[in-house]
Amino acid sequence: MPPPPWNNNFENRPHKPMFNRFGGPNIDIISIFLFLIIVIIGFTQETNKQLRLTTQRFLQAEAEKAHAELSFLKAQVNPHFLFNTLNNIYTLAIIKDENTAPSIMKLSNIMRYITDEAGCDFVSLQSEVDCITNFIALQKLRLTKKTDLNYELTGNFENKKIAPLILMAFVENVFKYGISNHKSNSLTIKINVQNSSINFYCQNTIYRDKKNTERTGIGIENTKQRLRYIYGDKHILNIKDNDGLFTVNLAILL
Template identity: 40%
Template structure:
């Protein structure tokens, strides 16, 4: 009996070893699975954080590129060049000045916009040049009024932040058949910059998707550069499109 028991024990040792090896392998597999899962989760979490950082950087880069593309729309450049060409053909006295203004705007759009903020006075000069160039194509039916109150001083603003609103006014506020007026006012105080622009709203035949994209882009820039420090109101009263923007500085 003892012999059988000893024999049975001897025979069972491999089975115990096999079973022990099975459970060892099973536990090891589970542990490895958990370790791998945790490692994958940690790596995935780090990757997601890294991807979010890269995505944010990519968005910023894309926004900057979109910003540069959104400024000085091609139709504006082509129209301005055509107007300057007409001046050159007729040997108009304003030809050289118009070329200089366009050059200043291009320099501002491609160089100064490399900075997050520029002097408000530089933005005002850009607005002046833009209005002067737009007036090359306007007739006596359209009146443009641009006024400034307060003292720009050394106040700063995001470059070309106001141009999309101004361009929208010229795109929709000019008619060849009816009298029209575009009113632009900029006020600078110690703590605030206020921008006002109004124009009659005339239907246009051109594709408005680019103009809409520019307006949306301008609003995104405001949210990004002036979070909780700006107030933008866009409304239409009796056929008059009004933009009011207030920036806390």
């Protein structure tokens, strides 16, 4: 019986030796190379995945830190502002000034602004200016003839937003350190809006003893941090403290 055809084909087919001439097993270099590439690709993908997750966690942590610090700064500004304003109204009540009731109404409007709006990231610029106007009206009640106050508003304040209490810290500082009952003093506060930018300017003479000097600028430093967090390179702040004058120039791109 003749052998099956496949036997002849099998026998005539070239066979790849299982061992090389040195007696060791043959190694498929291409297969190993492909295997290593697959391993490297898998390792790289996993490394990139872990790197992305680490980066996301870092960015989230930084964002949460910035939000927490910003909330803390707001919390520092609000009670400080209310404390000073209440002290002014208390003085009016003690001397039974006829402006006590209107002053309480102005304070009510200010508190409504702080509790209802100042907790937001941004508020209408008109609301911020109204709050400043009420605050200045309260401060004017305790000014003597020795103080010359120049308060100017120019431009269109409608349909514009600003971070709450950003300007208030500077306005409050004017009255906190710029008033003397014994010397003539001048206070200047100007707010101007041009297109999509707001320009704020204030200047006051500085009257402060050594104790107050150590406390000066707490609200200002907080406001500087808030400006950096919120506006970044969209604001320019220039503060000068020399020759007995404290001057603030602030420009914000809304």
